Amino acid sequence: MTEKQNEGAIRSKSSFDFFQFLYKYGTILTIILLIVIFSIANPNFLQLNNIINILRSISIVTIIAIGLTISLSVNGFDLSIGSVASLANAVVISMFVWYQQPTIIAIIVALLAALLVGLLNAFLIIKMRIPDMLLTLATMFIIQGVALTYTRSASISENMIMPDGSYAEGKIADAFGLIGKYPLIIIIMFVLVILVHIFLTYTKHGRYMYVIGGNEEAARLSGIAVNKYKVLAYVLSALLAGVGGIVLASRVMTAEINAGGSYLMDAVAAAFIGLSVLGAGKPNAFGTFIGAVLIGILANGLVMLSVPYYAMDIVKGTVFALALAITYYKLK
Template sequence: MSVSKVEKNTSAKHSKRQFDLFDFLYKYGTILTILVLIIIFASANPAFLQSNNIINILRSISIVTIIAIGITISLSVNGFDLSVGSTASLANAVVISMFVWYSQPTVLAIGVALFAALLVGALNSFLIVKIRIPDMLITLAMMFIIQGVALTYTRGATISQNMVMPDGSFATGLISPFFSQIGRVPWIIIIMLFVVFSVHIFLTYTKHGRYMYVIGGNAEAARLSGIPVNRYKILAYLLSATFAAIGGIVLASRVMTAEINAGGGYLMDSVAAAFIGFSVLGAGKPNAFGTFVGAVLIGILANGLVMMSVPYYAMDIVKGTVLALALALTYYKLK
């Protein structure tokens, strides 16, 4: 065997070893990162592994996960919904106002909030599917529009029990005790896990979920195969808005008020969780389980940094870095 052939074989084996290492990190890097962070934070503060703190982490990621699941569904059809944070804010404002301003029962209050979110999803899907505006651009515009609608609806004020109304009187409506339980442990965690499990089953094991993945992979091939592409894209944006609304409703139950742009702060973490989920266990596509793992990573980061007394204004640097690395890993692998 010539020297050149030996060098080529050696080079090929070396490249193979590098590829295997990268493939391993692509599949298990997120989970390994979580384990490393747990070890680091537990070493710095033994209270990190206490059951109360673990429950606190799960509670803190519940709303992020629910909203991120909506983004995951839009990503499955190769879309992207940036309006979920504002939709959550709108649902948050509507459901609290139904109690405080109009003294409505729980079922009606939640139903109206979901209906408002479905209107947002319907408008998004109409502009994307029928008018053919790029999804990222129109949902970015809708983010500001919905935020403005929510601010106008609340008159720029926080909605809470016994608040002062514009005419100088006090609001007489009370938030239902049943509704107030939704945002508490264990129900907030149970709702999150139910959402993750349901969407995982839907995307992985149903015909409709598989159709969404086919559309996300190649919409034209899906159309030629007889799949109603537009119908599934509409469904994706309706579901995205629905889960954003559920996140806003759970947030309302947790804080018992409707703050100005309450859901806006969840957008970045939700996007990060959804994109981190691409690489979990080598999925290579948006998936509910991966999104949950991504949310867990973000939650552990945030909790651990707080316990280590890292200033809150520095946390976005860490979160942004994690998202950038996740995107780099995902898109390098997908090339």
């Protein structure tokens, strides 16, 4: 090999290393850059109270997003998570306000509603062989319609006027309200992130899911119960969306119309941004959490800078695109 060829090979190797570094740490570098910019623009950005606000604001997105992460691990995709969160939100509040049920019963019923959606998605995807993205898009609208029908297209709150003209007598338990407050809401988020990370990374069931996501046919030939794990993935995705809806209900203490719908795109962004954090190259709970942190920092910083609400989506979309470009661009 000539000297010129040697120099070319060295340059190529150097460039490859640089882009590999960006691939692994691009999202984290973006977060650091945003922290520096927002801290310079507003010294209050790094105060403890604001950090707590950021963590609290991303808790629900993170919980819903790690459920999506589990479905992505089997090469699936669940677009119904926002509607499931809305349904769980409506059910848990209605259990208190309409039916005067205790906290445990209210939470269990809401989770059962989410579980049924997960089982429905799994059945139609696996048995009817409907593409997951198309099916969950359909169930997203179906569940959204079910939630609207159940609530009669109205918010549910204490002392609301019932259809017969009377006032609702049920009260939301004070203990339930603690779930959505600091520090419990942040603790719940961290516990779920850790549990899902352990499940996907260190258990055989999580490893089987990754094998299925990588090559479903090879997984089936290896003796892995592919259908069983796909059912598990969609059930867990729906259940975590349900948990997100319950936490949201505890935070606002009402059930708003389509309350979970606004969390869908942020959850999708967090899960996909997190695919390559630290070079994981696959869906993972830690990466999803980092993606949610990026979303939270960006949203919080824009508010502190008094950016008009109608311009926020432009800025957010641009930063997300840059983060994904830095993360996924690799020298070939």
